[in-house]
Every structure is written in C-alpha cells, then in structure tokens.
Amino acid sequence: MNEDYRVDLDIIAQLRKKSGIRCLTVASSGETCLAMCSLPNDMVSTIDACDINPHQIFLTDLRRVVLAQLDNESCRRLNGIWDPKDQEVWEAEKKRCALFEQVKGELQDNSRTFWESREGQRIIKRGLSWCGNWERQLASLRQLLAKDAVTSPLQDPTIVGTAKLKNLVAYGLSAERTSAIFMDGHAEADDEPWWSHIVGYEVAETVEQNLKRFQDTLTQNYFVSHIFGGHFVGPRDDNDDALPLIYTTSGQQIIKEYGCGSDRLRLHCGEFGEVTDRLHDQCDGNRWDFISLGSIPDCMNKDELLSLLQLLYVCCEVHGVLLLRRSCHQDFKIDDVLREAGFEIEVEMSNRVRYVERSPLFRDHVVAIRSEIELRRGPLVDPS
Numbered sequence: 516m517n518e519d520y521r522v523d524l525d526i527i528a529q530l531r532k533k534s535g536i537r538c539l540t541v542a543s544s545g546e547t548c549l550a551m552c553s554l555p556n557d558m559v560s561t562i563d564a565c566d567i568n569p570h571q572i573f574l575t576d577l578r579r580v581v582l583a584q585l586d587n588e589s590c591r592r593l594n595g596i597w598d599p600k601d602q603e604v605w606e607a608e609k610k611r612c613a614l615f616e617q618v619k620g621e622l623q624d625n626s627r628t629f630w631e632s633r634e635g636q637r638i639i640k641r642g643l644s645w646c647g648n649w650e651r652q653l654a655s656l657r658q659l660l661a662k663d664a665v666t667s668p669l670q671d672p673t674i675v676g677t678a679k680l681k682n683l684v685a686y687g688l689s690a691e692r693t694s695a696i697f698m699d700g701h702a703e704a705d706d707e708p709w710w711s712h713i714v715g716y717e718v719a720e721t722v723e724q725n726l727k728r729f730q731d732t733l734t735q736n737y738f739v740s741h742i743f744g745g746h747f748v749g750p751r752d753d754n755d756d757a758l759p760l761i762y763t764t765s766g767q768q769i770i771k772e773y774g775c776g777s778d779r780l781r782l783h784c785g786e787f788g789e790v791t792d793r794l795h796d797q798c799d800g801n802r803w804d805f806i807s808l809g810s811i812p813d814c815m816n817k818d819e820l821l822s823l824l825q826l827l828y829v830c831c832e833v834h835g836v837l838l839l840r841r842s843c844h845q846d847f848k849i850d851d852v853l854r855e856a857g858f859e860i861e862v863e864m865s866n867r868v869r870y871v872e873r874s875p876l877f878r879d880h881v882v883a884i885r886s887e888i889e890l891r892r893g894p895l896v897d898p899s
Contacts, residue, residue: 517649517876518543518840519738520550520760522868523807526882527554529864531834532804535560539791539830540807542566542782544647545575547807549582550760552775563803565783565790569625572784573635574643576626577618578761579775584618587764595642596747596762608640615639623777645745653742721842725875738874787811788823795830802832810840810877817847824856831885836861838868841879849881858883 523540530536534557540548542564551562566572581590592607593614619627629635638646729736737747737757747758760766783790787808795802806827812820827837837858839849850860864882872880 517738517742517874518547518809519871519873520547521873522871522880523547523805523838524550524554525868525871526836526838526864527551527559527805530804530836532832534558536804537801537832538562538805538807539794539803540564541787541809541811542571542575543809544571544649545578546759546761548575548780549578549770549775550766552773552780553760553766553769554773556773556779560779562780563783563790563794564780565785565787567784567786569784570629570647572782573626573629574647575782576623577630578643579780580618580621581614582761582767582770583775584621585614587762587767589614590767591762593639593643594762595644595646596758607642611639611642612636623782654745721878722875724878729873729875736873738876742875788826791830792826802830802835804832804835805838806831806835807838808840810842812839812849813842813845817845817852820849821852821856824853824858828857828885833885835885836864837883837885839881839883840877841881842876843878849879853881853883857885859886 527536527538536559538548538551538559538561540551540562542548543566545564548562548564551559564575566575578594581593585593593611595611615630619630622630630639644650726733726739729739733739735757737759740746747762761770783794785793808827811823815823824837831837837853839853841849853860861882861884865880868880868882
C-alpha cells in the first residue's frame with residue numbers, strides 16, 4: 516500500500532472521454548483498482564488489474580469479496596484494522612477466521628484454495644493489511660529507526676527538514692544489510708537486492724523532501740503513519756486522510772453500489788506486458804482509456820521500458836492517458852522514452868498529480884497522452 520489511489524481517480528476524472536472508460540492497472544494490494552470501482556459504472560465500465568505475483572491477485576480477490584459481502588466493521592476487522600472491542604490477540608484472530616468462513620464461497624477457485632491453505636489462514640489470522648512482504652520490510656525499517664534512536668517523523672515533526680532519516684537509511688540499508696534483512700534468502704549472492712532501488716539513499720532523500728512538503732498534514736497522512744508507525748492514523752475515523760478508501764464506511768457503500776464483481780473488476784495473473792498483449796488480442800483490438808503502470812518503470816532498463824511503452828501505445832485509446840511513477844533516478848529520461856514510443860507528455864497534469872499524491876515514496880509522476888496521430892513503426896524493440 517504505497518501508491519495513492521487519489522492520483523488515479525483524479526486523472527480518470529480529467530479524461531476527455533466521460534463514459535464507458537476502460538482502465539488497466541497493476542493489481543498490487545487491490546487498493547487502487549478497488550478504489551476505481553467507487554466511480555459510477557456508467558463512467559468506468561471495466562477495470563483490468565494484473566500482477567505477476569499470484570498472491571496479490573488472491574489478496575485483491577478476497578478484498579473485493581469482503582467489500583461486497585460484509586459490513587464495514589467486519590471489513591476493517593478482517594483487514595486487520597484495530598478494533599477496541601478486541602481485548603486479546605487470540606480473540607481477534609478467531610473473529611477474522613469466522614469472517615473468512617462467511618465469504619469464502621464467493622472467491623475464485625484458485626484464490627479460495629490459497630486462503631484455505633496453512634499460509635493463507637496464517638495471513639487471515641493476522642489481518643490482510645499487515646502480512647505482505649512490503650509490511651515485513653517496513654517493520655525492519657522501523658526497527659532500524661528505533662535502534663538508532665531516531666524518533667518517528669509522525670511523532671516528532673522536527674525531524675522534517677533534517678538529514679537524519681536520509682543518513683540513517685543510507686547507512687542502515689546498505690546493499691549488504693539489505694540482502695540479509697529483506698531478501699529472505701531468495702537473492703543470489705551476486706544479485707543486487709531489489710529493495711536497494713526502492714529504499715536506499717536516493718529514495719530516503721525523496722522521502723525527506725516529501726515529508727517537508729507534507730509537514731502541515733503529517734499527522735493526518737495514513738501513508739506516513741503506515742510506513743513509520745505500523746498503523747493507520749485513525750482506525751475509527753472516516754477521514755479520507757486517516758484511512759484508505761476501501762476501509763471507510765462511505766467508500767465501501769459507494770463501491771457496493773456501483774459494483775466490484777468479476778464482470779467489472781477483472782483480475783489477471785502474469786507480467787504486465789504479456790497480459791496486456793493477450794487481453795488486447797482477445798478483445799478484438801479494443802483499447803484502454805487509462806493505463807496506470809505504478810512504479811514498474813523503476814525495475815526496467817531503457818530498452819525494456821521502450822518495448823513495453825510501444826506495446827501500450829498500440830493498446831491505448833486515442834486521447835487515452837498513461838500514468839507512471841518513479842521512486843529513483845535512472846540513467847535515462849522517461850519523458851524521452853515516452854516520446855519515442857509515440858506518447859505526448861502532459862506537463863500540467865503531471866505537475867498536478869505530484870501534489871495530489873500523499874505517499875512519500877515517489878519523486879516523480881509522468882502523465883502521457885496518446886495523440887491522434889497514428890505513428891508508423893516497425894517491430895517492437897527486443898530487450899534481449
């Protein structure tokens with residue numbers, strides 16, 4: 516939960532097309548694609564959400580069913596939002612398992628198989644919002660902050676504008692320690708830890724700059740409290756800055772009204788480009804009006820990104836919009852790669868969404884539009 520769904524909703528609201536909008540996005544934890552379901556169904560007709568990680572698909576599927584089938588209090592409980600009526604951990608775990616039993620019949624078959632497994636039941640007991648790899652990594656980061664006696668920015672706004680966080684993360688999350696803390700033994704010895712391009716000196720610097728920008732609303736920003744405090748700002752508060760939309764009473768009611776079933780929110784497991792190409796062929800060339808790439812570009816070199824963008828150009832509707840986020844510097848300019856693929860940079864909209872974003876993890880947002888001019892192009896670039 517590291518991207519702000521409000522950015523995506525803000526862009527959709529500004530599209531030239533006002534009805535029958537088709538969206539393509541990364542499934543991730545399900546927060547953004549489910550938030551898209553809060554838009555009227557005559558405005559947004561379908562949302563295709565894909566992820567290379569099947570567990571993210573299973574998580575999104577369960578959250579979708581929970582939103583549609585349970586009341587808000589039960590929805591928050593199963594997701595792991597603290598309820599003062601739960602005095603003991605075992606009591607909360609028992610209630611979550613009972614809630615899962617109520618909704619499991621609505622899950623897709625492979626999703627239900629996972630959630631009924633030992634691993635799935637362990638996650639359900641702890642709460643859906645706190646058991647992913649991302650949450651474990653954040654917990655390790657908080658341990659490093661505590662070890663070096665650095666007060667959380669949420670508790671001590673005086674840290675904003677200092678270099679403490681930047682220096683600590685640069686030291687505490689060096690490549691060697693990163694591999695040991697965050698890779699869970701999955702990285703080869705010669706591999707660069709994937710976390711090093713997400714939280715390292717550069718992104719710590721980005722976080723520091725964003726905390727300065729957020730300082731007036733720092734204690735009301737649930738992204739900040741989630742990262743540095745391990746909790747949301749206000750577990751009983753319906754304020755938009757205190758909880759993600761999918762946990763608020765009003766948000767859940769709207770999503771229920773407009774629908775988040777499999778006919779509207781369609782989940783696909785696989786690499787983003789492969790899924791996009793397959794869906795485009797299956798839909799007789801129908802194109803998407805809004806494509807949200809998340810922070811996928813951070814993980815790509817120039818040729819890989821160009822190949823993906825050329826494919827998305829073909830799959831994007833004329834006047835359709837593409838959104839990219841970046842957490843780190845790269846040795847090439849994304850704007851140049853977008854133009855080479857045929858997109859036009861929408862500077863005004865790019866500047867706008869940077870100020871809509873509440874997550875402190877991103878240094879840059881790029882919004883691009885597919886122009887009316889059809890480019891003649893040869894075969895797509897082969898990254899190999």
